Amino acid sequence: MSRWEPNARGRLEQAALDLFEERGFDQTTVEDIATRAGLTKRTFFRHFADKREVLFGGDPGSALREVFVTGLAAAPPDAAPLDAVAAALDAGADFFTEERRPFARRRQRVVGAHPELQERELVKLASISSALAEGLRERGVDEPAASLAAETGLAVFRVAFERWVAPGEERDLTALTRDSLATLRAVAAV
């Protein structure tokens, strides 16, 4: 692909995460990141739409959304909405293998320390929620049930994910997701 030093994008992501941990998000300029990656500020903005996006995979960040949507599509056509969403969550949980946990923890610490990064994270999750709702509608689920099932499912996933990256937690994301879903069902039971 690249004819210069390979993997410019990856180098930028790596440099950014390192610098954000060292000095914090605000104390790191885009030029700092680019320089550490052996590139220039202008090139940074060719790979990422803005400074925050470097932590969210840029366009590839939509990969996770695809995983969820595919998982949803794989559920039996006659599955209840929340059961179909549960299948999507399982697929999402599989995406975050044990090898990814250390990186996820670093990333979560940085994001958690900076409100402007949490903004972006919420948008990404909302985008997944919208995609799930759309998938549910295609399965014949009416509004507002489709949106509610999707949003609820994502809330379950978010809670599970936060537990997964919490210090000392050892259970895998699949187990945590299923546990959270069970808790939700108990809470929502009339």
Next chain:
Amino acid sequence: MSRWEPNARGRLEQAALDLFEERGFDQTTVEDIATRAGLTKRTFFRHFADKREVLFGGDPGSALREVFVTGLAAAPPDAAPLDAVAAALDAGADFFTEERRPFARRRQRVVGAHPELQERELVKLASISSALAEGLRERGVDEPAASLAAETGLAVFRVAFERWVAPGEERDLTALTRDSLATLRAVAAV
């Protein structure tokens, strides 16, 4: 209070909403807003932390969060988590009276047209969700049930709110919220 033209903050909010509708968020500079309000860019940033915040009430935006928290606190101590959250949602729904609907619709159209504004909106809602979860924990609800009930409740409210501001919708927000909550309970029923 003010010894100059009164209500500088309100004038800035009004000018901003007008300009965002006329030209769009990106095509409007902070200087444009300030000038239309008879002020300067520097003064704008004394009232609002950033350009987006002008649509979210600045600090007073936390007023809504207080309404929710107060509503939650007013629920019977032995109420089930989701019932307590339902009380909070009722309080939130009361906050948006019929007179506010036209303004809410204008605002929603602008926010809906600009992803960067949606980011901010998600943060505000997440802040309410956190406050509700905290309130539930104080009522003795354990994690992750507290977070799940809070996030689920807010999903219900968000869905209801979107229907409330939809063109042609005439039901009030309380009715829509209760309807959405009933739908959620049906969806979550095993």
Next chain:
DNA sequence: AGGGTGATGACATCTGGTGCCATCACCGTA
């Protein structure tokens, strides 16, 4: 060897956002 292609560098520019100090209107007090 030469042209095409795509990623990068260099430069200019706009705008969001902040720090700093001056200014001005009003208020209370002597």
Next chain:
DNA sequence: TACGGTGATGGCACCAGATGTCATCACCCT
């Protein structure tokens, strides 16, 4: 009446994020 305090505003400089434009360079293909 005079005077100083207070709080909101204006003006200015400045940094950093973000974008448009053009030049450059490495590689591939013919």
